Amino acid sequence: MKTKWVVLLLTLLMAAGFAFTASAEVGVTDDEIVIGSHLDLSGPIAGWGTQAKLGMEMRAKECNDAGGIHGRKIRLVIEDNAYDPKKAIMVTNKLIARDKVFMFVGNMGSPTAGATKPLISGKKIPQIFPITAASLFFDPYDRYSFGGWVPYYDQVRAAVKWFVENKGYTKIGMMYQDDEMGHIMMKGLKDQLAVHGLEVAAAESYKRGATDFSSQMAKLKKADVELVCLGTVIRETVGGVKEAKKLNWDVDMVCFSPGYNSYVVGLCLKAGFSPDGLYATGQSNYVYPDSELESIREFCKKHKEWYGKDPDLPTSAGWGGMDYFIKVAEKAGPDLTREKWIDTAESYGVYKDPIFGGVDVEFTSEQHQGAFDAILSQVKNNKFVKIADVSFRD
DSSP states (O other): OHHHHHHHHHHHHHHHHHHHHHHSOTTBOSSEEEEEEEEOSSSTTHHHHHHHHHHHHHHHHHHHHTTOBTTBEEEEEEEEOTTOHHHHHHHHHHHHHTSOOSEEEOOBOHHHHHHHHHHHHHTTOOEEOOBSOOGGGTSSOOTTBOOOSOOHHHHHHHHHHHHHHHHOOOOEEEEEESSHHHHHHHHHHHHHHHHTTOOOSEEEEEOTTOOOOHHHHHHHHHTTOSEEEEEOOHHHHHHHHHHHHHTTOOOEEEEOGGGOSHHHHHHHHHTTOOOTTOEEEESSOOOOTTOSSHHHHHHHHHHHHHHSSOOOHHHHHHHHHHHHHHHHHHHHOSSOOHHHHHHHHHHSOOBOOSSSOOOOBOOOSSOOOOOOOEEEEEEETTEEEEEEEEOSOO
């Protein structure tokens, strides 16, 4: 009889233990929350990836130094995707199976983060603020996938609306990359011009990897456009501006988030000319140590003290994604689960960037785009300076 009671007791204890284990959330312990991310740390956009990594680490350290989230410290596990979709899938499987991450923050690159999106969502793991403005992360709606950055389409529409209404332009053209990014930007241009009863005055495409933009810019000049929209990335933005200067063409030009970075300015200066006058859209004010915003100056000072160098725009992107995760996790309470984090994010309301003066972000149970508006800046004295808050929804 005694043996039977012992067996019964052990059985009950084992069952209780199993129930506790089954109810515990993956990636969450009494002491830590494990967050995963894959960034380009060795490939063609490693300059962005390494800075985004520092931003994520900086925000995690700030949180941990302040006691964590309901007593739990953040443990970041960041892998290199080398901007290679196959490697991105490999490291994502590792982060899920071996590191057992609670969720993903800031996966980087449209082709790489896009390749891992269905894998992550398929396992019902939240993924937020991918470092890309591609719409595939929120359209169609996916409960486990959140955007967070202003999409290319919205950026183009917001900028074009501002130029039509504030400068009276009616002849607007575009030079764009012949791929998904360029095509969605072109759609934004067409759709916004239609609102004003206008049509695209001229459009010239180029293949990815092109280095000569002389014919495209010559044709746009011949069409006598008043504004050139640049559906370009870094080197292509520089190439477009350079060709306009070669043609002695004093025309307004606006690029979008792929060209809104210090690399564009640096490459222009290296090529022997200033990009002053170039407009660009983005999600926040640029990160300069001498910024007009005290919050940015303080951020830069801390970053320099901790890491020995100044931050750049990707740093603020990494920091911002982590900050949003932290804010929602704090509001979700100590009993943290993936489903509870998502429910809290969808009811959180408007998230306001506390440092960089960025646009409002809000998710709901019906949309995970998050950000719809943009900031328009212009290069002055080789620095991006905010001109206006822009939106096509007004």
